[in-house]
Amino acid sequence: MRTHHDPRGLPITGLNPAQIERYERLLHELYAYRSGVQARLDDLLREAPGFVLGHVLRGYAVMTDGLRSGLPEAQRFLDLSQRLAATANERERLHIYALKMWIEGRGAARLQALEDILARWPLDVLAYRQLTAMLFWHGDKRRQLAVAMQAIPHWQPSTAGYALTLAPLAFALEEDGRYALAEDYAQLALSFNPTDLWALHALVHVHEMQGRASEGEAAINAVAGKLKEFNLFRGHLWWHLSLFLLSQNKIDAVLDVFDREVFPTPSSFYLDLQNAASLLARLEIQGVDVGDRWDTVAHACEQTLGQHLVVFTGPHQVMALARTGRKQALAQALQGFNDDGQAGMEQAQTGSAVAAAVALYYQRAYRPFLNLMRVMRFEAASLGASYAQQDIYFQLMVDAALQVDDLPLARSLLKERLAKHFTDATEWLRYIDMTHRIEQAHDPKVLRGFLRAGLLQQPPAC
Numbered sequence: 097m098r099t100h101h102d103p104r105g106l107p108i109t110g111l112n113p114a115q116i117e118r119y120e121r122l123l124h125e126l127y128a129y130r131s132g133v134q135a136r137l138d139d140l141l142r143e144a145p146g147f148v149l150g151h152v153l154r155g156y157a158v159m160t161d162g163l164r165s166g167l168p169e170a171q172r173f174l175d176l177s178q179r180l181a182a183t184a185n186e187r188e189r190l191h192i193y194a195l196k197m198w199i200e201g202r203g204a205a206r207l208q209a210l211e212d213i214l215a216r217w218p219l220d221v222l223a224y225r226q227l228t229a230m231l232f233w234h235g236d237k238r239r240q241l242a243v244a245m246q247a248i249p250h251w252q253p254s255t256a257g258y259a260l261t262l263a264p265l266a267f268a269l270e271e272d273g274r275y276a277l278a279e280d281y282a283q284l285a286l287s288f289n290p291t292d293l294w295a296l297h298a299l300v301h302v303h304e305m306q307g308r309a310s311e312g313e314a315a316i317n318a319v320a321g322k323l324k325e326f327n328l329f330r331g332h333l334w335w336h337l338s339l340f341l342l343s344q345n346k347i348d349a350v351l352d353v354f355d356r357e358v359f360p361t362p363s364s365f366y367l368d369l370q371n372a373a374s375l376l377a378r379l380e381i382q383g384v385d386v387g388d389r390w391d392t393v394a395h396a397c398e399q400t401l402g403q404h405l406v407v408f409t410g411p412h413q414v415m416a417l418a419r420t421g422r423k424q425a426l427a428q429a430l431q432g433f434n435d436d437g438q439a440g441m442e443q444a445q446t447g448s449a450v451a452a453a454v455a456l457y458y459q460r461a462y463r464p465f466l467n468l469m470r471v472m473r474f475e476a477a478s479l480g481a482s483y484a485q486q487d488i489y490f491q492l493m494v495d496a497a498l499q500v501d502d503l504p505l506a507r508s509l510l511k512e513r514l515a516k517h518f519t520d521a522t523e524w525l526r527y528i529d530m531t532h533r534i535e536q537a538h539d540p541k542v543l544r545g546f547l548r549a550g551l552l553q554q555p556p557a558c
């Protein structure tokens with residue numbers, strides 16, 4: 097069969113030009129988080145079973161679900177792609193290898209394989225999007241930005257798929273604290289596609305970090321009516337909306353969004369569990385009665401104990417299990433994380449230690465929790481996720497310090513929490529002003545208000 101090329105000139109094994117056009121549309125839908133992409137990819141694979149990268153991409157998709165129970169299915173797609181390896185080109189064989197490394201839990205080798213692809217074929221948008229997404233959960237923000245920065249000069253606005261490169265760059269810049277540039281790239285991506293959810297996500301992270309809650313709320317509300325057309329990532333945008341509402345003290349609205357969109361039905365999807373547990377924890381720290389919502393989340397956690405491969409999920413499962421007094425499930429979860437660490441699973445030792453600390457918080461052992469968590473508070477970032485998500489560690493630490501009446505420690509942690517989020521002279525002045533306000537606060541309720549407020553934002557009245 098004659099080999100045809102994608103719109104960027106890269107050879108694609110197993111597809112004719114019309115099918116390559118469909119694949120190109122699928123990539124745009126996939127990385128905008130549209131629903132139904134995998135079914136359409138399956139249709140394409142039925143028509144073109146020799147489409148090597150299609151089998152690899154299905155394997156990537158199964159692994160993205162982050163469940164051990166998905167490993168046999170991912171292996172099936174790996175086997176299908178390996179059977180075609182003799183017909184594949186060198187770039188496609190590196191993708192097969194990257195999938196193999198992912199299934200075997202060898203994250204460092206997986207990342208390096210994708211970097212090798214980009215070093216030689218910088219217009220491989222599949223490698224670029226996979227790599228930048230994977231680095232998110234590896235907690236390596238510098239490398240995430242480095243990958244985006246080394247790839248981006250190879251792309252021109254006239255290059256097919258140019259818009260697909262912008263959102264990862266915007267997000268990497270945001271996590272690096274370069275908020276103005278991040279916002280520019282996010283807006284540029286949204287000018288190509290107003291429902292590019294990863295670009296919108298980068299934009300609302302800028303809003304979150306800069307305390308622009310009403311702007312973030314408006315940005316998400318602008319697409320809210322369309323979010324049902326997107327995959328489960330949409331729940332994370334609802335989570336962001338909840339944070340904006342919480343920082344404006346709109347508690348009823350937060351609970352409503354939780355019930356309708358963040359955790360409307362029991363879900364074992366790792367991001368849903370993270371969003372739900374993290375939001376309930378934040379609400380309770382603000383003294384909000386969340387009713388029996390923890391039970392729903394804890395029950396969902398029990399259904400997939402020992403299944404989650406995204407290590408950042410573990411501490412969130414523990415939050416729900418410990419908070420609801422599920423002692424047996426909690427012990428089982430902690431033992432499982434410990435076993436993963438002993439077995440040498442990447443990130444698992446740190447994940448296990450953080451999970452054990454979080455359990456102490458919910459067992460009201462606040463001082464032991466602080467003793468453990470304070471030592472690990474920077475190392476915990478290696479479990480991945482964004483600064484906004486990792487803030488849960490600070491939320492719990494500040495609350496624990498207040499629970500044991502250690503106001504100096506609470507103030508210190510609050511200042512530290514803000515310290516990395518200024519980038520220019522104006523923000524520096526706001527940072528100094530905020531630290532003075534924190535120093536002058538003596539009421540625990542006021543100090544908790546700083547947790548509720550967006551970073552570098554004056555907390556609203558309680």
Ligand SMILES: [Fe+2]
Nearest residue numbers: 297332482484
């Ligand atoms: Fe986020």
